[in-house]
Structure formats: structure tokens, C-alpha cells
Amino acid sequence: MRQIWAIIYSYFYGxxxxxxxxxxxxxxxxxxxxDEATVKNAIAPxxxxxxxxxxxxxxxxxxxxxxxxxxxxxxxPIFIYISQTPDFEVITPQTPKLRTWWEKMS
Known part of the structure; x- marks a missing residue:
């Protein structure tokens, strides 16, 4: 749990x-x-x-x-918002467990 929290806090939330x-x-x-350049730079990591x-x-x-x-x-909360953008599909294609979890949670 702490590792997930740290990943979100350090690398994903921003x-x-x-x-x-x-x-x-x-x-x-x-x-x-x-600003597409800002979005593109944020999608990369x-x-x-x-x-x-x-x-x-x-x-x-x-x-x-x-x-x-x-x-x-x-x-x-992050997935609530990010899933409303087309970038959700770009960010999550290699994460079947998270996508299944998100389908159940949403």
C-alpha cells in the first residue's frame, strides 16, 4: 500500500x-x-x-x-478524472489488472 501511495505521490498525481x-x-x-505540449509531456511518464x-x-x-x-x-479520485480524458486509453493499455479493477470500482 505504501509503495502504491509513493508511486502516485511521486510520479503520477502531478x-x-x-x-x-x-x-x-x-x-x-x-x-x-x-496546451497539447503540456499534455504530451505529462503523458510520457x-x-x-x-x-x-x-x-x-x-x-x-x-x-x-x-x-x-x-x-x-x-x-x-485520479482515475475518476483521468478516465474522462482520451489520454486514459494511452496511459493504461498495458495494465489489465488496473483496468479490470477500475471497471469494478466505477
């Missing part, structure tokens, strides 16, 4: 929320245009972080097995 979600969802909702989480995850029914943990509650 690119996912501060760059992808802000640029894809917030900026256009306020009349602006998405995201699969590495997600694949690291995938390697630690049990994925059934929760990230780390049969009980919900803090790890679930760290990933869920």
Missing part, C-alpha cells in the same frame, strides 16, 4: 491531475484551449507509474486483494 486533467477538462471548460502500480496490484476486488486499503482511495 502529471495526471496538474497537467492532463487541468489541460483537458478545466482549461476548455473555462473557454481556453488545451504516466505509463511507467501506472505499470509500476500494476506490478504491485492484486486487482481483485481491490487493488491489494480482498479488502479496501488507502491505496484504492488514492487511485480512485
Amino acid at each position: 502529471p495526471a491531475i496538474e497537467n492532463i486533467v487541468i489541460e483537458r477538462l478545466i482549461v476548455p471548460s473555462q473557454g481556453g484551449q488545451t 504516466a505509463p511507467t507509474a501506472i505499470e509500476a502500480i500494476e506490478s504491485l496490484a492484486a486487482g481483485s476486488p481491490y487493488l491489494l486483494g480482498s479488502e479496501a486499503s488507502i491505496a484504492n482511495f488514492y487511485v480512485i
Whole structure:
């Protein structure tokens, strides 16, 4: 659980929320245009972080097995937003356990 938390905190939250979600969802909702360079730069490190989480995850029914943990509650809000962007498909193709987990959680 702590490893997943550390990966999210150190490598995934910033690119996912501060760059992808802000640029894809917030900026256009306020009349602006998405900065594609910012999104592209944020997408580059995201699969590495997600694949690291995938390697630690049990994925059934929760990230780390049969009980919900803090790890679930760290990933869920990020996935809520990032899944609303087309970049979710770019970031998660190599993470079948996370995708299955997300389908169940959502």
C-alpha cells in the first residue's frame, strides 16, 4: 500500500491531475484551449507509474486483494478524472489488472 501511495505521490498525481486533467477538462471548460505540449509531456511518464502500480496490484476486488486499503482511495479520485480524458486509453493499455479493477470500482 505504501509503495502504491509513493508511486502516485511521486510520479503520477502531478502529471495526471496538474497537467492532463487541468489541460483537458478545466482549461476548455473555462473557454481556453488545451496546451497539447503540456499534455504530451505529462503523458510520457504516466505509463511507467501506472505499470509500476500494476506490478504491485492484486486487482481483485481491490487493488491489494480482498479488502479496501488507502491505496484504492488514492487511485480512485485520479482515475475518476483521468478516465474522462482520451489520454486514459494511452496511459493504461498495458495494465489489465488496473483496468479490470477500475471497471469494478466505477
